[in-house]
Amino acid sequence: MQAQGKKALITGASSGIGRTLSIELARAGYNICAVARNKERLESLKKDLEEFSVQVELIELDLSNERDFAQFETMSVDVLIHCAGIGGLSTIKEMDIEEWEKVQRVNVTAPVFLTKTLLPSMQSGSHIIFLGSIAAKQAFPSWGAYCSSKASLASIAAVLREELREQGVKVTLLQPGATATPFWEQVEGDWDQNRMVQTQSIARLIVSILSCDSQSSVDELNILPAAGIL
Numbered sequence: 594m595q596a597q598g599k600k601a602l603i604t605g606a607s608s609g610i611g612r613t614l615s616i617e618l619a620r621a622g623y624n625i626c627a628v629a630r631n632k633e634r635l636e637s638l639k640k641d642l643e644e645f646s647v648q649v650e651l652i653e654l655d656l657s658n659e660r661d662f663a664q665f666e667t668m669s670v671d672v673l674i675h676c677a678g679i680g681g682l683s684t685i686k687e688m689d690i691e692e693w694e695k696v697q698r699v700n701v702t703a704p705v706f707l708t709k710t711l712l713p714s715m716q717s718g719s720h721i722i723f724l725g726s727i728a729a730k731q732a733f734p735s736w737g738a739y740c741s742s743k744a745s746l747a748s749i750a751a752v753l754r755e756e757l758r759e760q761g762v763k764v765t766l767l768q769p770g771a772t773a774t775p776f777w778e779q780v781e782g783d784w785d786q787n788r789m790v791q792t793q794s795i796a797r798l799i800v801s802i803l804s805c806d807s808q809s810s811v812d813e814l815n816i817l818p819a820a821g822i823l
């Protein structure tokens with residue numbers, strides 16, 4: 594895909610992978626629509642995007658409320674990247690229904706229904722990317738809600754890919770391992786972010802995936818810390 598004049602919508606653009614990705618997509622020439630809840634962090638991203646000659650739109654939105662997705666019905670995007678995601682740290686024994694539902698709403702329900710809302714306007718050659726996680730395949734104690742949400746997302750991506758083949762819309766599932774972002778601030782423990790995947794690597798990988806010729810599709814990719822699963 595040629596980036597110039599194309600529009601990329603990135604959820605979770607206010608922090609971590611989504612933030613770095615928004616910058617790299619703007620550097621490549623994509624117009625950016627950045628979605629997240631935190632206004633200050635979105636404004637700070639906008640400032641960092643000023644050096645690129647691209648259009649920037651900020652949308653403050655809580656993705657756990659899909660009734661608010663109606664505002665996207667009239668929007669047309671070429672690239673849709675589902676980056677927003679949350680953890681949840683309880684064993685199954687401790688899990689309460691509120692925590693379970695919150696994780697599923699942000700990590701699974703929102704990507705499904707945001708995709709549904711934007712799909713009618715997506716042309717052949719468009720691309721949808723899901724930020725899954727290696728936690729879809731690897732069990733981590735206390736991460737049950739998160740692991741299961743990412744396994745669901747992997748399944749959704751695989752189904753959607755088959756549903757959209759004829760329409761010429763590509764679907765990629767990217768599954769990182771531990772990545773150096775503020776995500777880890779809420780996780781107890783002494784985490785060495787220098788040993789983790791760097792957001793820049795993921796962002797550059799996605800820009801490269803988007804530049805594949807129309808005959809080729811990167812369906813799934815894992816990117817893991819070189820030091821192994823942390």
Ligand SMILES: NC(=O)c1ccc[n+]([C@@H]2O[C@H](COP(=O)([O-])OP(=O)(O)OC[C@H]3O[C@@H](n4cnc5c(N)ncnc54)[C@H](OP(=O)(O)O)[C@@H]3O)[C@@H](O)[C@H]2O)c1
Nearest residue numbers: 605607608609610629630631655656677678771772774776
């Ligand atoms: N970091 C890792 O080790 C790692 C590994 C594998 C996969 N991933 C996945 O990569 C994605 C990005 O993670 P990250 O590490 O970059 O996390 P992060 O730094 O914590 O960023 C999460 C983003 O999601 C947004 N978000 C969370 N809840 C939201 C809601 N209800 N409505 C709208 N936006 C919401 C946050 O924005 P606001 O707070 O402004 O709303 C923020 O921009 C996630 O899907 C995560 O599961 C991360």
